[in-house]
Amino acid sequence: MTTTVELTRFRVALEQADLLLAARPRMVADFQADRAGFLGAKLVRVSDGEWLDIVEWRTPEDFAASRAKGANLPGIQAFFDLIDELVSMEEGTIR
16 A cells, blocks of 8 residues: 655744744644545654655545645644745655
C-alpha cells in the first residue's frame, strides 16, 4: 500500500509561533471533518520561523481534492492566515 505525502515548508514570524501552534488542533480537526483521505499531519519546526508540514493522504486524488478546497473552513483559514511565506510544496509517496 502506498500513501501520498504533502511536504509544505513555510515561514511564520517568530512572534506568531505560539498562535500557529494554538491554531493547529482546529486546522487538523477541520481536515479530519472535511477532507476525504486525510490520514494525519505532523508539524516540524525546522528553524526559528521556518516550519515543515508533513501531511499524509490516502491517494494523490485525495490530496488534489483537498488543495482544490483551499481554506474553506475557519480552522484551516486561521492557520493559513499565520503563514507569512510559502517556501516550497512537494508531493511524494511512502511505500
